Amino acid sequence: MGTLVVKDGRVLRPDGSIDRADVRIDRTAGRIDAIGADLFGDDHLDASGGLVVPGLVNAHTHVAMTLLRGVADDKPLQAWLEEDIWPLEAHLTPSAVRAGTELGLVEMIRSGTTAFADMYFHMPEVVAAVEKSGLRARLGYGSITVGKDADAARQECRDGLAFAREYDGAADGRIRTAFMPHSLTTVGEQFLREFVPEARAADLPVHLHANENREEVAPIVEEHGQRPLAYAADCGLLDADDFLAHAVHLADGEIDLLAERGTGVVHCPASNMKLASGMAPVQRLLDAGVPVALGTDGAASNNDLDVFGEMRDAALVGKLAADDASAVDAQSAVEMATAGGADVLGFESGRIEAGANADLAVLDLDAPHLTPQHDLVSHLVYAARGSDVRHTVCDGQVLMADREVQTLDADAVRERAISEATALLDRAA
Template identity: 70%
Template sequence: MSELLVTGGQVLRPDLTVERADVLVSQDSGDIVAVDEPGTLDGDDELDAENGLVIPGLVNAHTHVAMTLLRGLADDKPLDAWLQEDIWPVEAELTAEDIRAGAELGLVEMIRSGTTALSDMYFEVEEIAEAVDQAGMRAALGFTAVTVGKDDEGARADLQESLDVARKLDGRADGRVRTTFQPHSLTTVGEEYLREFVPKALDEDLSIHLHANETADEVAPIVDEHGMRPLAYADDVGLLDGDTYVAHGVHVDDSEIDLLAETDTGVAHCPASNMKLASGMAPVQDLLDAGVTVGIGTDGAASNNDLDMFDEMRDAAMLGKLAADDASAVDAGTVVEMATANGADLLGFDSGRIEAGANADLAVIDLDAPHLTPAHDLVSHLAYAVHGSDVRHTVCDGEVLMRDRTVEVFDEVAVRDRAAERAAALVERAES
């Protein structure tokens, strides 16, 4: 029996109160065993949380982790032009080894900034699953199907692969990997393919993750072609019948907000990506008021341009206020819940809460910093003032992924060097 004691700090509890407490986690079960008064618990090993705040590991509810290789390659364009002119041509040159290197880089960046779980959409998913396994993190992974620009055989093969990958990789990494069926979006996968394959995913009880209602440009053609709003169309083809979450959900009208709530469909809100691509402002407070589960995602590093969930919480709060024209909207406590418990609920993990019985996924924030002084309200600090670089330790499934700012699960310098080399060679191939 091996137990780790996170000791000497303050702890953020599920009701968002903060108390002085020690946290005991089991490295065998990967669960939190107890949260109790300082000095009352004992472990085999200790993690020093003195002058620190223990929080649930953050959950990045929508990303493309291997896109770290494309960070800074193409900026300052809207979604459609950015994908078609810049991103897709370079992605066509990506090898399995590139994706492994990019994923490792992204996971190291996440561990350093206190993220312990992610929901990812990409290809070469086996490589991403292996990187997640080595990282010791938790992930909902999947193969993203696109049918535009493909012949019928290619299109059907893509959707079949999304089903096959979801079936094959579920439960990998000792159960830390779950999977989702992933049509890329409502405009990049044809209706006949959705009608054929979505029922198969539902039959197998697969969770579903897709991009939806991201830009105004994508809404209009759906309304023209199908005579209904995008999410009504998504519902019509069965996409909202299962355990589904959509990334973005920016351009949703009241009827679609109601539909999300009625069908218990979640939203992975990506504020930085929505601002950078000028996609628009998601009505986050309206979604929350309607009872929709909203998590927060960074989207890929090429549209953010980092994977720091603390930046993302601050962006979500600020953009949520602007969208609602109300400074009280999307408050600090709300974004902290979105980035922890809500995200975990979307991905289907029992994480995001520091309480006995939950997954032992946590981060310790160093509060000894000028930008975190004074400490009137630590929840406010989490939403508005903490940076990813303030994270001292990161723990997932009871294992220490980073101790005293040293990543223990990867050779960080080697990961950075390999990613930089592969990214340079990738761009050279794409340009030749």
């Protein structure tokens, strides 16, 4: 396979500095092997006039919810899930999930995302789509036990563990898995106590929704007499490899607990604003040393999968939450979307440096909205959008060149998603 050189661009380094350099990739290893002037390789990717950045990381989403984009807006979490989303999801089929996932993967490739975490249904379909797309992912089946009898509930958790065990390391190691109990309120205590130790025994991280809104926190405090994260720790959760989605409503002791444990948080600012869940204390989490990543959440609560939007939203709502315009600055937002996200998902990505996974994106800088160029880190967060991405590379493979997706047929994927989405809504009607 040889080497690929990303030539003549400006390169964003892990410390936030930017210089002119070529980036050479060892395609067999899927790693960056050199950064410097005048590098040559077997193939070249033109980055002239562009900015080479680490591929963005979307650390919490439900990719196939692209099929439900725009079906139910302007409602709070519980009503949105119970009245709209769950009744529709009951009619999902493997082929619908496959179509919705491929649509989401095309959208992510086209906006410079190279790694993501997905929690959803029919996960073997997601594995197949990820394999074909060339992306990197941490995948899990979302297990829910509420409203199910004990046998069905136990089966949900067994299915989640079986999926995670079977597919960890798939797609030449680009796919890793996790045990994903949906949340602290939708999975019963006995099931957490029974199955989390099994995940530990299989060396699997655990990913779940936690402390998303007030209506979710209150019943836990009522039932268990402690804050949700103290309860979670009691149930064996919050290891250093684990990661929580949302973590909006946190008591001081819970922030300390996350920092002590090294448990990651995936901040989903657009979803939290759209469902009026609240404002996560992101600057306080960063100050406490909690690993923080960014996620779009599903496309039905965002309504896109563009991590550039998440960086901007994180910086903006982070300032409101802290009542401080210097909170969640541009450099912090970029770190959360790149190295921070990769660390939370357990990938050696998110940094343009020798030895790191060759996961990167090249942005065009000649658009009016990116002119003039006083500060490119500022532009990444406050002015750029996914459509500015020219090339996307993951694991040393070019997934998009000059805005043409190479690994999936974008037009066919879109057509199939439209027909699967229409059929899904028909079945549910």
